[in-house]
Amino acid sequence: MRASRLLSIQMLLETRGRMSARALADVLEISIRTLYRDIDELTAAGVPVYAERGRAGGFELMRGWKTTLTGLTPSEAQAVFLSGLAGPAAELGLGDQVEQAQLKLLAALPASWRDDARRVSSRLYLDPIDWYRESMPLPHLATVATAVWDERPLSIHYESWKLTSRRTIHPLGLVLKAGAWYLVAAGDDKIRTYRVASILAAELQHGVVKRPKGFSLTEHWRQSVQRFEAEVFKGEATLRATAVGLKNLSYLSAAVAKAVAAVAPPESEQTRVELRIPIETIEHATGQLLRLAPEVEVIGPPPLKRATIERLRRIVALYGLNG
Structure with a gap:
């Protein structure tokens, strides 16, 4: 355990440069006293660790020194x-x-x-693209990635679902989710997420990205996903479903699958159970649930039931089944 920790100290100083005693101790989850003992042991073993005093001080390796170990198990x-x-x-x-x-x-x-x-x-092969989809062409991904790596502002022509606009943003990181690339960037005192496939044009700008203090891409993305999932479901539907219907419902989304898992399964293939699921909008839910009929029956709310019946009437009329 201690040998691994000593190697970690070398790797941290080699990859990050000068670090304060507190920063090193926090990363390694040890006390300051333990860290000082480890530093003493490293120097005794010939590793050239130097200490700089003062507010900007800390520990660092002798310039040009590099371990020949990979440190990997x-x-x-x-x-x-x-x-x-x-x-x-x-x-x-x-x-x-x-x-x-x-x-x-x-x-x-x-x-x-x-x-x-x-x-x-x-x-082992990892394929991030969802079923029945192909990877979308991303002509501006390389430019966006350059802006992220080099910490340079980026001017983009962006097409959102509301409008098309031009803006200058400060890229903070790239995220690959379900086969789609997203750019997290700051601008107008707010951090936003942009779908890279919706960027119509991208041009690198001079200057340096203004990165918010303490920003963590991982934590920001986690909170953004939670916030999106909480905001996207604006209502609730009451349904009756067979065992097959419950199984098909669980494929709609993680939130619906959670609701399905909370109900007891039907006693037989012919019986139905009642459950409530989160929905986005009446129109969206109508299209989703109609595809699952007759294994899934809409009970409420009334606007959803009326929309479902109206959609069925139009389908019947389209195919000439009135008689």
């Missing part, structure tokens, strides 16, 4: 190969770099570990 090496998504990396223009990095990592690993690391990419 066999399982960690496999995880690195698993994380190298070839498709997304290629879309970002990093396909060759990922391949070269994996080759360098293989060369640095002990020979006995190499086959295990290679086995990951030969036996």
Whole structure:
């Protein structure tokens, strides 16, 4: 445990540069006293760790010094190969770099570990694109990625579901969700999310991105998803469903699947159970639920039931089934 912690200190100082004692201790989840003991042990072992005093001080490695160890365990090496998504990396223009990095990592690993690391990419394949969909053309993704990496402002021509506009934004990060790329960026004192496929034009600007203090892309995205899911469901529907209907309902969304899981299953294939599910709008729910009929029956609210009946009448008239 301690040997692993000592190696972690080396890696942190090598990758992040100078770090304060408090910052190092917080990352490693140890006390300041334990950290000082570890630093003493590292210097005694010949690792050139230097301390700078003052408000901007901290610990750092001698300039130019570099450990020859990868610091990876066999399982960690496999995880690195698993994380190298070839498709997304290629879309970002990093396909060759990922391949070269994996080759360098293989060369640095002990020979006995190499086959295990290679086995990951030969036996596990991650496909982020949903069923029955193809990857959308993203002509401006490379420009957006450059803006993110280089921390440069970006001027975009953007098409939202409301309107088309031009704006200058400060890119903060890229997120790949369900096969779609999203750009998180600051602008007008607010952080927004932009679908990269909806960017009609993108041009790098001079200057440096103004990154909000303490911003975490992971935490921001998690909160955004929770907020979106809470806001998108504006109503509730009461239904009766067979066992088959419940199964089909569970495929609509995670929120509906949660509601389905909360009810007891029907006693037989012919019986139905009543349940409530969250819905977005009457129009949206009508289209979704009508596809599941007759295994799913709409009970309420009245506007949803009326919309469903009206849709059925129009279908009957369309196919000439009045008689």
